[in-house]
Amino acid sequence: MIYIIGGKIMTMAGAVWEKGYICIENGKIKELGPMKDNAPFPLPEGDKAQIINALGCVVMPGLIEAHCHMGITEEKKGMEGDDCNETVDPVTPYLRSIDAINPMDAAFDDALRAGITSAMIGPGSANVVGGTFSFVKTCGRSIDKMLVRSPAAMKIAFGENPKVNYSGQGKSPATRMAIAAMLREELFHAQRYFEKKCAGMKREDEDFRYECWIPVFDGRIPMKAHVHRADDIQTAIRIAKEFRLDITLDHCSEGHLIAEQIREAGFPAIVGPDLASRNKIEVQNMAFKTVGILNKEGVKTAITTDHPVSLIQSLPICAGLAIKAGMDQEEALKAITIYPAQICRVADRVGSLEAGKDADIAIFDDLPTRVSAKTMCTMIEGKVVYADESFSLPACGKNV
The missing domain is CATH 3.20.20.140 (Metal-dependent hydrolases)
Incomplete structure (x- = not known):
């Protein structure tokens, strides 16, 4: 299981959360939502989830x-x-x-x-x-x-x-x-x-x-x-x-x-x-x-x-x-x-961040429409397929 936490999540399905999380399981988005300030983030039993810290970044569908x-x-x-x-x-x-x-x-x-x-x-x-x-x-x-x-x-x-x-x-x-x-x-x-x-x-x-x-x-x-x-x-x-x-x-x-x-x-x-x-x-x-x-x-x-x-x-x-x-x-x-x-008639799988869709996700350090924006991480079906050298990808556990 993978969690992306802390970033500004723009779902392209209506919701925008200044600080949110996405839970990914078996290549699909399992759940997502806002995070509350100073509230502990619930990890699954055993703390074996991979945690991707997107604090300060913009998280969007690929x-x-x-x-x-x-x-x-x-x-x-x-x-x-x-x-x-x-x-x-x-x-x-x-x-x-x-x-x-x-x-x-x-x-x-x-x-x-x-x-x-x-x-x-x-x-x-x-x-x-x-x-x-x-x-x-x-x-x-x-x-x-x-x-x-x-x-x-x-x-x-x-x-x-x-x-x-x-x-x-x-x-x-x-x-x-x-x-x-x-x-x-x-x-x-x-x-x-x-x-x-x-x-x-x-x-x-x-x-x-x-x-x-x-x-x-x-x-x-x-x-x-x-x-x-x-x-x-x-x-x-x-x-x-x-x-x-x-x-x-x-x-x-x-x-x-x-x-x-x-x-x-x-x-x-x-x-x-x-x-x-x-x-x-x-x-x-x-x-x-x-x-x-x-x-x-x-x-x-x-x-x-x-x-x-x-x-x-x-x-x-x-x-x-x-x-x-x-x-x-x-x-x-x-x-x-x-x-x-x-x-293109594929909106049942891609194009927005919604539960049940493919975990095709892009993380940017700014809105991607700005020339200076940098792609920090690209995921396809829950797998990291590109990561900027400055972007940290911890393996497992609570450390973020």
Whole structure:
């Protein structure tokens, strides 16, 4: 049994205790609550608990990256380590990110050092349909053991990226009209396949090409739409409504220009990477104010680095820059904890400090949104996976 005691606990589920405790057992949060000044802390019988003294620190749920490509686009490895886009066919829904994520990528260690304990990882945006994302923990050597949810979303893309990739090859899509038409055609056939499947399709009639769409059409996972420009955002919403499918609006760079329409559509937005350069026409209006404007409009929002477009360890700093641009501080912290957990449909396990959830916990010497803040300790399922050299981790007993 492990106790974290004395720190300021921000649960991201409503409660904030200036001095509190968390009890961890078998990788889960067993209980948590406030500590009273000058009151003895009750240890279990035998005093055999491990005690982590977080006095003077901020204790939060592990941070969550809602959209990235770490382990698929590996750092410093060029073509050999780049498995992000299958750029020979614009429609590849059957690709699975789990088959390309390399946990040995240095970005996973950077994530742990930043207090990031889980991430949504998947293919890039060169294709109209790119394949499925996976939601994983950020520590491990076997991706199969790191999985929380797979498949977790189906990647689709609008705008410049598919156009640039395929118009250069002399084939469709060369226009936004073609991107939308190709997606509609794919969804049309996938929907017919789903209907036949529900009606009792024979095994010999099953088609690998369309089996991957089943969890999208039965509502288990959303489509994950790469959209920057306002018109692309609205096209994605239009198509999702046509086929009655769930969708997340990823990047959403011009979302602040149509915030009311996005709220009315009812789909969440994963905003960023605003720390990157405006290297394309479609991102000319991106700004750190976007996520705050959408949040105030009533849109559920998460913040993304889109690693490696901007580095994974900058996630809490991006939230800080969103605060500087007008976003409420608590909402910005939720945009890198509980909101991405809800958007990625894993809030039953991660995203907040609540009894019964995974003990994925980050301890900071200050709010992580501040540039000078240091990660003191990162835990995944109750195990310390990173600790700053200045942070004391006693083994057992009462000594704190």
